Amino acid sequence: MAKQGKQKQQQGKKAKTAISPTRAEDYPExxxxxxxxxxxxxxxxxxxxxxxxxxxxxxxxxxxxxxxxxxxxxxxxxxxxxxxxxxxxxxxxxxxxxxxxxxxxxxxxxxxxxxxxxxxxxxxxxxxxxxxxxxxxxxxxxxxxxxxxxxxxxxxxxxxxxxxxxxxxxxxxxxxxxxxxxxxxxxxxxxxxxxxxxxxxxxxxxxxxxxxxxxxxxxxxxxxxxxxxxxxxxxxxxxxxxxxxxxxxxxxxxxxxxxxxxxxxxxxxxxxxxxxxxxxxxxxxxxxxxxxxxxxxSDDDGLVLPPKLAPSHIVILPVLRGDAPDEVTAFCEALATDLRAQTYHGAPVRVLVDNRDLRGGEKTWQHVKKGVPIRLEIGPRDVKEGAVFMGRRDKGVKEKSSVPRDEFVAQATTILDEIQQALLDRALAYREENTRVIDDLEEFKAYFTPKNVDKPEPHGGFAHCYSAGGPEVVEICRELKVSARCIPVGVEEEPGTCLFTGKPAARRVIFAKAY
RNA sequence: CGGGGCGUGGCUCAGCCUGGUAGAGCGCUGCGUUCGGGACGCAGAGGUCGAAGGUUCAAAUCCUUUCGCCCCGACCA
Incomplete structure (x- = not known):
């Protein structure tokens, strides 16, 4: 028992995230x-x-x-x-x-x-x-x-x-x-x-x-x-x-x-x-x-999917080990039917009832890793209360809450839209945080130079800089492994001075490291 | 195409230096105990050690050749 507890604790510590390594540890891996x-x-x-x-x-x-x-x-x-x-x-x-x-x-x-x-x-x-x-x-x-x-x-x-x-x-x-x-x-x-x-x-x-x-x-x-x-x-x-x-x-x-x-x-x-x-x-x-x-x-627990493109919007995970498995199954099937009757952006809500004979924890984690937007864990307790136990992929895996069943059915597509919006907002905020205007070449170089050269940590971002283009610009960028990504369209701008050559430049260009 | 590394059960790898004829963990199958949160016990299946030559009584292990893969660069949706 003591041994088990200890092992579990170690495992718990080590496997805090479903994906290893984490983004911060080794992004490509x-x-x-x-x-x-x-x-x-x-x-x-x-x-x-x-x-x-x-x-x-x-x-x-x-x-x-x-x-x-x-x-x-x-x-x-x-x-x-x-x-x-x-x-x-x-x-x-x-x-x-x-x-x-x-x-x-x-x-x-x-x-x-x-x-x-x-x-x-x-x-x-x-x-x-x-x-x-x-x-x-x-x-x-x-x-x-x-x-x-x-x-x-x-x-x-x-x-x-x-x-x-x-x-x-x-x-x-x-x-x-x-x-x-x-x-x-x-x-x-x-x-x-x-x-x-x-x-x-x-x-x-x-x-x-x-x-x-x-x-x-x-x-x-x-x-x-x-x-x-x-x-x-x-x-x-x-x-x-x-x-x-x-x-x-x-x-x-x-x-x-x-x-x-x-x-x-x-x-x-x-x-x-x-x-x-x-x-x-x-x-x-x-x-x-x-x-x-x-x-x-995606995060350190695996894939995160925008609901509109997710193969399944909702996965129902019946907890069948309790005292009333038939009632749970019936409850889940009826719930799935009601959810599928809902329309989400022009198509029926996609619901998967996962009845596989797997342990609950493992099954849940599989769907977390696959990025299913909403998970519903449903056992005898929920059936009795007429509720569903909901987890959202855009929130913490442990952050789950009980929602009355009918309320959930009524709200399901709204929640999916919330998740969709939350992902967009988050991505947009991340891009904003990592975008800057740079008018100094040394700052530009520092921005794109990782602390750890052998195994670069996430660094840099988008840099808006005046550029006149040409071989000189390409050469400086090449050394930094940076390239001109694009000249944004539909943005009004004053002319300026090229960051790299000092020549007149009509407008700013976005520079970044790229795939 | 350069520079590094690696090929051993489904997966991750140990064994190789100092040759003696194959191991672990995970996964898989069965049984049992567990079960609202990535379980545990017992039993079992599964490998001509990337390939071809060579050395040797004997090669996963030593030598030669070859093929493939991964990482790092130059090219790119």
């Missing part, structure tokens, strides 16, 4: 452990490629469903283009080739033939190698060239949900994997103005989605020339701050000008009888968003 504990994904036999597990995929499905609806509300339709791109297509846009050449998977053969010792060797060499799409501008451009004849064919507003492959040197689950899932919108317009408008409109869609669904505050901005998409005229981004204060580019929207229409010869006959090149855009978000979600909200 914490991130991996959260993914593992929440059963979001795991490494696969193929280097750089991950298996997205049901819980993680369900989140992606909610992301997809919501964005898909938003795209359609803004006039877009879905289509699907080939996985393979002829090498010659990729070669047509000079900057584009240069940008992607080093990370392409290349298919050179179309069959396998018997080799020595029962092995198989590639046979049937292709006349022209096929590239597994790293992005689809080129092939879609070729197709659009056939579709577009007249100004009456414009605009073309198409999105595709697809997988792409970029042979990354250093993969990280969700943040940077060799194969990843995404959507890519590709549009053609008759005028420059219209294309620019489309680019910014989709950036707004992304911002809205991030804020209202993911509870992710983002900064809309324009990329500096160094950070621009290969082949784009202007690249816009939504940048989010993770809890280690690094920036994560969470979505992009590109104004491609006529670069790709030139390459693919997308011509139309305008009203004035002139042959003209169309203006194109492209925009995308990927499974990286899940990485953003994890690193923005």
């Amino acid at each position: 914490w991130y991996q452990q959260v993914i593992k504990a929440a059963e979001l994904a795991e490494a696969s036999p193929v280097r750089g490629c991950m298996v997205i597990k049901p819980w993680g995929y369900a989140i992606w499905e909610h992301v997809q469903a919501t964005l898909d609806r938003m795209f359609k509300e803004t006039g877009h339709v879905n289509a699907y283009f080939p996985l393979f791109i002829p090498k010659s297509y990729l070669e047509k846009e000079a900057e584009h080739v240069e940008g992607f050449a080093t990370e392409c998977a290349v298919v050179t053969h179309h069959r396998l033939e018997p080799g020595p010792d029962g092995t198989l060797v590639p046979g049937g060499e292709l006349a022209e190698p096929l590239i597994v799409r790293p992005t689809s501008e080129t092939i879609i451009g070729e197709v659009y060239a056939k579709w577009v004849q007249s100004y009456r064919d414009l605009p073309i507003l198409i999105n595709q949900w697809a997988n792409v492959v970029r042979w990354e040197k250093r993969p990280r689950l969700f943040l940077r994997t060799t194969e990843f899932l995404w959507q890519e919108g590709h549009t053609c317009h008759a005028t420059r103005e219209e294309a620019v408008e489309e680019t910014l409109k989709m950036l707004d869609v992304y911002e809205t989605f991030a804020r209202d669904w993911m509870a992710l505050p983002v900064i809309k901005g324009e990329k500096t020339p160094e950070e621009r998409f290969p082949g784009a005229v202007d690249t816009y981004t939504i940048e989010a701050m993770m809890q280690d204060r690094k920036a994560l580019q969470s979505g992009t929207s590109h104004f491609l000008g006529q670069n790709f229409s030139k390459a693919a010869n997308i011509l139309f006959l305008d009203r004035d009888g002139e042959q003209k090149l169309v203006w194109t855009t492209s925009w995308g978000v990927s499974t990286r968003l899940i990485g953003a979600l994890i690193m923005t909200h």
